Amino acid sequence: MDDGTPLQSASDSPDEKQVVRCAACESALRSPGRGSLSFLLLDGLTVPLVGCDDHLEEFRALCGLATDGPADLLDHRPAGGVNCPSCRHAPQQPRQRVIPVGNGGLAVLACETHQSDVFSRFRTGLRVREHLTDSIDAASTDP
Numbered sequence: 314m315d316d317g318t319p320l321q322s323a324s325d326s327p328d329e330k331q332v333v334r335c336a337a338c339e340s341a342l343r344s345p346g347r348g349s350l351s352f353l354l355l356d357g358l359t360v361p362l363v364g365c366d367d368h369l370e371e372f373r374a375l376c377g378l379a380t381d382g383p384a385d386l387l388d389h390r391p392a393g394g395v396n397c398p399s400c401r402h403a404p405q406q407p408r409q410r411v412i413p414v415g416n417g418g419l420a421v422l423a424c425e426t427h428q429s430d431v432f433s434r435f436r437t438g439l440r441v442r443e444h445l446t447d448s449i450d451a452a453s454t455d456p
């Protein structure tokens with residue numbers, strides 16, 4: 314029984330401002346019911362996410378840049394379910410990390426391990442995208 318053990322919360326950036334300017338994301342985050350849960354399938358992970366369709370798709374595309382395999386988005390629980398037991402319970406936990414995506418934000422309802430897994434891929438994806446944009450624009454940025 315580990316019920317009485319307080320979980321150590323990730324406190325690397327407790328004051329990080331989570332600005333969600335997308336109304337659709339915001340309303341999804343406010344009521345993360347079963348209907349608004351989506352699932353990102355990536356590198357064998359099944360990660361429950363909450364957010365609006367547009368930003369979920371952007372998030373999926375960015376994570377896809379950071380992996381060789383496919384990154385798929387489901388708007389329903391996958392047939393096999395969520396294979397990590399800790400992730401399976403994560404949606405019931407009150408504290409969720411919100412990842413800013415564009416002007417919106419997504420909640421990643423996974424265990425700490427898989428949250429940081431997904432987050433690191435997302436950040437890699439952002440860098441890859443910046444790099445791609447840079448090389449395309451490089452020739453025309455100087456006035």
Ligand SMILES: [Zn+2]
Nearest residue numbers: 335338365417
């Ligand atoms: Zn949104």
Ligand SMILES: [Zn+2]
Nearest residue numbers: 397400424427
């Ligand atoms: Zn997990």
